[in-house]
Amino acid sequence: MAEIMSSEVVVIGGGVIGAATAYYLCREGAEVMIVEADDLASGASGACDGFLSLQTKALGAHLRLAMESAKLFPSLVEDLEVDIEYRPCGGLILATSQEQMKELRARAKALSAEGLEVEVLSASELKKILPEVGKEVKGGSYCPLDAQVNPISLTLGLAHKAQEMGATILRGCRVENIVVTNNRVREIHTSAGSIHSRRVVCAAGIGSNQIGKMIIVDVPVLPQRGQILVTEPQEPVLPHIVAGAEYLGTKGNLQALLPAEEEAMKLGLGFTAEQTKSGNFLLGSTREFVGFDSQTTPEAMNAIARNALRFLPWIKDLDVIRSFAGLRPCSPDGLPILGTVKGVKGFYLATGHSGDGICLAPITGKVLSELVLDGETSLDISPFSLYRFK
Amino acid sequence: MDTGQEGRMRLPEESCTLVAVGAGPAGLCAAREAAACGVRTTVLDENDKGGGQLIKQIHRFFGSREHGAGKRGFEIALELAEDCANAGAEIRLNHRVLGFFEDGRLLVEGDFIYVLEAKAVVLATGALERSFPFPGWTLPGVMGAGAAQTLVNVHGVLPGKRAVLVGSGNVGLIVAYQLLQAGMEVVGILEVEDRVGGYEVHESRVRREGVPIYLRHRLLAVEGLEGVEAVLAKDLEKGTVKRFHADTLCLAVGMIPQAELASMRGCRMVFVRELGGFIPWHDGDMRTDRPGVYVAGDAAGVEEASIAMDEGRLAGVAALEDLGALSPNEARKRKEELKRRLNLLRGGAAGRPRAMAKERLAAGWRHR
Amino acid sequence: MAEKEMRVEKHPVLGVMGRGRRVTIFLDGEPITACEGEPVAAALYAAGRRVTRYTRKGHEARGPFCMIGRCTECSMVLEGWGMVRTCMTPVREGMRIWTPGRKGG
């Protein structure tokens, strides 16, 4: 196609990270173009739950990033025109053994040391905030700052607001090549024509590896499948977002919290539950490396259902009306990949969020906008450098 | 069964040679062919009776002897189910297929959930009544014409006292007639076109009972508080609006093929207007583009029950051929005979566009 | 509408329609006469009850639409079991069903 476009910044990917980046860039007055191969939230951002969970983050930089991100959500609620269904509901992690309780206690201590308030609850204390749990449940940890959001509305809201501020969104537009001359990004070839731009943010999620190849950089992002069950809508009955301790285990590869069952291990099973604003329960989830296959499987549906009933037996009479699977852009250590790449000026990475994309989107957008426009960030993002893997 | 906590219960697995999903005319006929040939055959259906939507058809059917023509629909349903069972197929009623995965496995809910694997799967999942939104369409008392038919003919319960029907195709005409048979008053049939859509013989039947057919009348809205109280329609000739006092509105505006399982399985889906919408692509023998997956009946394009029967038989024969249970020669012979019959059934003015669509499908179906 | 008027007693084609024995079911606590084995939705219709649920958003009345288990408009709460499609659920003596979304119910 002959059309030649130009933009100050091009953001590749119309998921939550791309939308957030575009939003914060636009707030700083930048001219932004979002290039999206399909449509907004068509990848992992549209096929995940709405957990904004702080207590599940890795200690250290990851947690700090998440805590900074959490602070930004209330401002988004104010600023975005779409109802993002943000609910500061607090989050629970439930333990099903004394060993797990011990781990949760240790984590709570460590998290508190880093400034995140987390309370350990005995079985009887737990009863006060979640009256009915499975017999196996021995207690849990509660983080009042954990919250919930509608990931699709969030993505849509950010992108829409960016658009209002002048951003252009190219839908159904595939990036075919990135032209680099004199060590600097110059042009992006897309299925809709060429775009002249000296700054490109790669927020392409599981497509990041392919984008990286265009500038001969290996971006180690692999798709990790997460399956979720959706139930019929109900009156609000689940006050918090809830996860099982094994979710922490499979997420952070914490030996002490991995599931005992072989099948569950294979699926990377970890219990999560939330009730959305529309009333549906979202029950998760798995962590599987199966390439780009986003089908749901009978085994996982069965395993997720069975696992959910261990924690919340009273939901057994709910109808499951759908299942879905998202492909998380997974990095080798499960932490995001943020920052520049060596030898190619004007290319920025905002990917590899590994299932924390929704939670980390606002802060990612904010620091990326700083990085792109000022060359430096208000928060140290060096722990998330691409070069930590080498 | 185990209560799940300690029970490391996995999904039970089962296998069989041929599975037909749907115990309507297509599924039963496909299964009968297979079972009669000695192949281990299972039919799954979510209803508590076999026969599909034939069970609510109390009128005598078109077709020829092979299709039970001249008999009433429910009578044909009983015979098909009996034939199928006598041939040795196992008909599992109250079994819901929840999923058909790309690896070919079916997830089924009967008394418990299980995984079913089969070398051949015939999807005969039927169709759904089409509807469209308009003001008041969600009021109780607005329903599919087939829904009203189910209520009166299967359960012997009237949906109301006075009905308006929308659509003068064969379904609209027949259902209007059947509501009258059960003792309901039919206030009128609304038709947006300038002529009746169904056969003259069906039109005549309702007209003889004094039911007016309002041509060039568009349904505007339904009024009512917690149920239908009146139906508004616009006379497109005069530009005036009529209000009909009725407590029931039946929509007879076509059917949509239901082939969601084919779509889930990864079958190529094509949009064929003449056949009601998206259907799995299939060749002249009812094979989809996925090995071992066949489709028949309304799920392969909305047509008559008699066609569903022969398509089911055709799918059964094709599956038998692919399974090696039938010699190529024998299969060819049977397929030719069935195709000859199908051609005859699609011979009239009403059938020709469908016949042509089916031919285009068999020839590969490319975008025009 | 009285039950007698809603049930087809003698049909010109089907003759006297066979029905299960008369039993009582409870709709939002109120007893309703039904025939064993017929779908709950049909029993409600026979009793002149067409509303099967109220929507969560607009509190609008809804009723059976497809009668073959597809539209889910007839879904109601069956005590001890949860949501069921009433057009697919046979009547059993004493079953208690509740109208979802009904105010003051």
Place this chain on the structure above:
Amino acid sequence: MKGDWEKVWEEARERPVALVDCRQEIPCNPCEEACRKGAIRVGEDLCSAPVYDPGRCDGCGRCVALCPGMAIFLLDRRGGDGQAEVTVPWEMCGEIVEGERIWAVDGKGKVLTEGKVVKIKWMGGRWPTRLVTIRIPEERALKVRGVRFRENSVGSSEEVDQEYDLPEDYPVCRCEDVSREEVLKFLKMGLRSLTALRRSSRVGLGYCQGIYCQEQLRKELGMVTRRSEEETGMFKVRPPVRPVKLGRLGGVNG
């Protein structure tokens, strides 16, 4: 009078004969199967209209009972008294008794005359049809296609005088109760894929899995994008395609 019917008219002086009023291409031949005298032929091409030879008809009435279109009748003029007996298939509710008077109507439902019911006979398999024979003046006999007690229900509507104001907003998606207005709002935001539109508007995310509203959403999107239905595509189908209890799925309450 058409050629065939002239012959029917003549033959009916000798014995009751069938009057086959079937002109359309209908894939159907029970009349041929019903006739033991070979008076009705459809032949190989199922859709051809029946060819009928009144000369071979013995007036048994089997075709009248079995015709799915209820388009065959009997005419009997043996009386020769200016009256004819016409037999029609009848499957309506209510009772007809011999001796009572009833309307005779034509194929459009117009009342032709009043007649007296002279015979009622059940024919046609396990679930038979009633054949009702009425006696009417013979000049009307060829036109009779039915009998009826009630008057036409025409007149049960009223004209609405004022310009009728249609409610503008109504649900597109029944399950999730999403209005058309809401859908348009998301289209205005620029959503262009069916999946994205579904996820954002929630049309099709309900209990029924979007089988009713999908077509509508496709239409709305197609109008904006000018894409055909095939190009717009379908909702991705995810299991379970029928609601299933979580306990069942997890293998608990079997």
